[in-house]
Amino acid sequence: MQLTCIDCDRLWELHQPRIRCACGGLLQIEQQWKRLDADRLKRLFHARLAERMTPYASGVWRYKELIHPELPDEAIVTRYEGNTGLYDAAATARFAGVRRVLLKAQSENPSGSFKDNGMTVAVSHGHALGMNRFACSSTGNTSSSLAMYAAWCGKTSYVFVPEEGVADGKVLQTLAYGGKLVRFPGTYDDGLRFLEAHADEFGLYVCNSVNPLRIEGQKSIVFEIAQQLEWSMPDWIVVPGGALSNAAALGKGLQELQAIGLIETVPRVAIVQAEGASPFHRMVEAGERTLTPEPRLSTRASALNIGSPPSWKKALRTLEHTNGVTVTVTDEQIFAAKQVIDRSGIGCEPASAATVAGLKRLAAERIIDKDETAVCILTGHLLKDAEALAGYAGRTPEALELRMRERMLDRASVDRRL
Numbered sequence: 001m002q003l004t005c006i007d008c009d010r011l012w013e014l015h016q017p018r019i020r021c022a023c024g025g026l027l028q029i030e031q032q033w034k035r036l037d038a039d040r041l042k043r044l045f046h047a048r049l050a051e052r053m054t055p056y057a058s059g060v061w062r063y064k065e066l067i068h069p070e071l072p073d074e075a076i077v078t079r080y081e082g083n084t085g086l087y088d089a090a091a092t093a094r095f096a097g098v099r100r101v102l103l104k105a106q107s108e109n110p111s112g113s114f115k116d117n118g119m120t121v122a123v124s125h126g127h128a129l130g131m132n133r134f135a136c137s138s139t140g141n142t143s144s145s146l147a148m149y150a151a152w153c154g155k156t157s158y159v160f161v162p163e164e165g166v167a168d169g170k171v172l173q174t175l176a177y178g179g180k181l182v183r184f185p186g187t188y189d190d191g192l193r194f195l196e197a198h199a200d201e202f203g204l205y206v207c208n209s210v211n212p213l214r215i216e217g218q219k220s221i222v223f224e225i226a227q228q229l230e231w232s233m234p235d236w237i238v239v240p241g242g243a244l245s246n247a248a249a250l251g252k253g254l255q256e257l258q259a260i261g262l263i264e265t266v267p268r269v270a271i272v273q274a275e276g277a278s279p280f281h282r283m284v285e286a287g288e289r290t291l292t293p294e295p296r297l298s299t300r301a302s303a304l305n306i307g308s309p310p311s312w313k314k315a316l317r318t319l320e321h322t323n324g325v326t327v328t329v330t331d332e333q334i335f336a337a338k339q340v341i342d343r344s345g346i347g348c349e350p351a352s353a354a355t356v357a358g359l360k361r362l363a364a365e366r367i368i369d370k371d372e373t374a375v376c377i378l379t380g381h382l383l384k385d386a387e388a389l390a391g392y393a394g395r396t397p398e399a400l401e402l403r404m405r406e407r408m409l410d411r412a413s414v415d416r417r418l
C-alpha cells in the first residue's frame, strides 16, 4: 500500500501522517489487487458474518483485505461499525416515483452516522503510528465520530465546530464522548483550512476526509451493499454531497470491486446537493473542471453547509467512472422526503433525505427510469438534528388534531380525538 497524489502521481509512504502531497494535491491509497481471488474473498466475507467480538465482526474490518491489509489486528480501534440495514422501502419508492428503493441506513452506526465507517480506519491508522492527539473540523457528525473513537482508544480529540448552524445534539454528543471543543466564527471550510495549516505544529492527526484512510474505510459502505445484494448491483446509488467524501469513496470502492471481479456491472451514481450549498453541482452543470467555492451557505440540512468540498476531484472521477449525475434539491424538497422516510419507520437527518428528494427529481426529469432500482444512502440518524424535527413534527395536521385542548386525559376527551 502506498499513497499517491491524485494531481501529480508522486508516491508517499504510508508510515508517516500525511494529508496532502507537496504540490497541494489530495492523496489516495493505491492497493495491489493482483493476487486476490474473487470467489475466495466472497467465501471469506460470508464466513466473517458469524464473527463475534473480534475486529472482523465489524462491517468495515470484515473487508480488511480491501481496506488496510497491512494493519496489525491489535491496532484496530473498532465499535463493530457498519453492519447496517439495507431496507426495501415501498412507500419511499412510491414517493420517489421509481419501482424499487433500498435505503442503506448508515444512521445505525454506533455514533449515528456514516462517518464511523471511515473514522475507525483513520483512528486505527493514527493509533498505529503512535499519534495521541486527533483533530477535525466538523459540522457535528465527524466530531461525534472522532470523539467516540478517540475516547475508546484512550486518546484526546480536538474538534473545531462552527459557532452557528450546527445541530445542538451533535455538539452535545461530541462533548459527552470527551471531545475538546473549539467553537469558532466561520464554516467547516475555515476550520479545515486552519487544521491543514497548523496540525503539524500542534502534533495533531487530522481525521477529516482529506485523510485518505477515511476514504478507504468509507468504501466499506458499498462493499456491504454489494454483499447484501449478493454481489449484484442496483441501477443507481444515490448519495448526498457535502465535502464529497462519500461520493469519492463510492467511486473508488466500485472501481475496486469491479477490478477484482466481485461485481460485473457498476451502478450509476447520483450526487445530490442542497440548493443553498451546491458548488460541485454548479461546476458540473457548467461543464467546468475547476471548482469555485461558495462563500455563503444556506441550507437547513446543516451537515451539508460546505462551500469548498475538498474531495471534489475524486468525486468528479466517480461521476466519470459511473456515468453519474449531479442534482440539487430545495430545503422544502428535502423536508418532504424526510417526512416520508421518517414515517416509513427508518428515519434520518435532513442531509440524508436529500438522496430521496434528489431521486424523486431525477425520476421526474426521466434521468432515472421509473423501472430502475436505486439504493439511497441514509447518512445520519433521525435524532441527530432535533431542531429539524421540531420544525415540522409539531405542525402536522394529525398532531394538531390530537392535541388535548381540554388538557384532560380522560376516556371521553380521548375518544373524541381517535
Ligand SMILES: Cc1ncc(COP(=O)(O)O)c(C=O)c1O
Residues within 6 Å of the ligand: 113, 141, 142, 240, 241, 242, 243, 244, 245, 246, 247, 303, 304, 349, 351, 352, 379, 380
Ligand atoms: C449526515 C451527513 N450527510 C451527508 C454529509 C455529506 O457527506 P460528504 O461530506 O461525504 O459529501 C455529511 C457531512 O459531510 C453528513 O454529516
Ligand SMILES: N[C@@H](CCOP(=O)(O)O)C(=O)O
Residues within 6 Å of the ligand: 115, 137, 138, 139, 140, 141, 142, 143, 188, 207, 208, 209, 210, 242, 243, 244, 245, 303, 304, 306
Ligand atoms: N458533515 C461533515 C462535514 C464534512 O466532514 P469530513 O469528515 O468529510 O471532513 C461533518 O459532520 O463534520
